[in-house]
């Protein structure tokens with residue numbers, strides 16, 4: 297039997313737990329990594345090695361290394377895996393609360409607490425418990441209290457915070473060459489020793505100067521702030537896109553002109569139909585709630601506007617579609633290109649595309665959606681979860697929303713195309729062929745500014761791009 301230097305157990309085999317642990321296993325042959333989940337279906341999918349539960353470029357190859365070598369295991373044997381581990385990562389979902397105190401804003405840390413209870417219950421040896429989930433600042437206090445109160449005699453726990461900064465679609469490069477790894481711990485001799493143990497895991501492939509250590513609360517809060525600041529840039533640029541449409545300025549030129557200043561930088565200045573994803577909105581609302589809880593009303597309002605601006609951008613997009621199409625889309629076929637919240641992922645959580653589809657369906661349009669990675673099942677799950685939109689709340693939804701096998705059939709006979717996700721394949725479609733197959737006038741609303749609007753206008757399309765007045769290149 298193989299001998300390992302360290303044994304890791306990760307609770308939660310989702311978008312974060314799966315890729316993060318697969319990379320640790322790949323980079324550290326002397327570490328055994330077991331990823332556990334409550335869902336047998338998810339664990340079975342990871343174990344296939346080639347039909348993974350999530351789509352992420354390059355991930356199959358990374359998972360294959362650990363599975364083949366035997367130091368990466370996916371399992372539902374939660375208790376046994378925790379019991380044999382030296383380090384336990386908690387990487388479970390922390391969604392926005394839907395009921396009770398702070399509903400709609402506060403993060404629900406129920407799953408983290410349950411993990412802590414399980415760890416306390418089954419541990420017969422000391423463990424380092426690492427919060428990888430994104431949590432409100434000071435959640436580690438609660439985790440520590442649960443662990444200490446539930447611990448078997450003589451068993452000691454150290455709690456660390458190690459938030460994850462990977463972005464979906466680029467998870468593998470983000471994990472293999474991270475901008476930084478952040479680790480927070482208690483500034484006590486035991487806390488610092490635990491920090492050093494986990495620093496040593498990452499130091500197998502991450503340069504030491506990129507491994508930042510802080511106190512627990514700074515680490516927890518930095519994660520919320522990083523997401524809030526990234527989302528703030530998108531909302532800022534989106535707010536200016538509305539001003540561009542009104543004045544004749546061009547948002548792409550503005551992003552370039554401002555982003556060239558090294559103090560501002562070029563990234564996250566791409567105007568869009570609105571940001572989506574499971575975390576930006578959730579984490580900002582969590583920050584808003586924290587500010588409110590500490591009586592910091594102005595700070596709460598400030599960050600809340602990042603979310604408000606995003607809502608405005610999404611509704612502005614669908615309103616512009618309806619207005620441009622002579623104030624009615626009733627009975628019209630409309631193609632939506634892309635449903636994932638960004639390219640290179642099949643994740644639909646909080647995707648702007650769902651909001652656009654909802655608004656169009658409310659107007660009784662017939663919406664035909666094509667996305668290379670999103671199944672009809674996930675699309676309808678997202679409608680229900682985020683928008684409470686289902687056959688029960690909107691009879692006939694199943695017929696109004698059609699999932700198409702490709703972009704051409706989605707657009708066939710349609711009055712308009714809305715590009716909601718920036719998949720590369722949408723840049724190189726045969727738009728002449730698409731135009732010829734559409735009802736006229738043929739509209740194209742580019743929610744990602746990825747098509748060559750001038751070339752499409754040459755073909756005959758009426759093109760609307762974000763942050764560019766009609767008729768502009």
Ligand SMILES: NC(=O)C1=CN([C@@H]2O[C@H](COP(=O)(O)OP(=O)(O)OC[C@H]3O[C@@H](n4cnc5c(N)ncnc54)[C@H](O)[C@@H]3O)[C@@H](O)[C@H]2O)C=CC1
Pocket residue numbers: 307308309310311312313332333334335338374387388389390407410411428429430431460461462463464574575
């Ligand atoms: N999705 C992303 O790109 C990122 C997410 N995060 C944060 O990481 C955390 C996890 O997010 P995702 O991986 O996206 O969530 P996810 O929903 O994809 O995965 C969470 C998994 O945890 C499992 N789980 C829940 N309770 C459990 C328990 N008691 N024992 C074992 N498994 C349990 C669920 O079955 C699920 O498979 C969240 O706090 C999120 O905010 C942080 C950075 C990036």
Ligand SMILES: O=C(O)[C@H]1O[C@H](OP(=O)(O)OP(=O)(O)OC[C@H]2O[C@@H](n3ccc(=O)[nH]c3=O)[C@H](O)[C@@H]2O)[C@H](O)[C@@H](O)[C@@H]1O
Pocket residue numbers: 430460461462463464465523526530563564565566567568569570571572573574575576637638
């Ligand atoms: O905590 C998380 O879950 C993660 O959230 C984001 O990652 P992710 O949501 O996967 O994707 P992003 O690339 O940040 O995009 C988020 C949304 O903003 C949109 N966006 C992004 C950049 C931009 O310039 N314009 C823009 O509209 C994207 O299309 C997408 O809908 C952060 O980038 C990660 O660092 C973080 O770990």
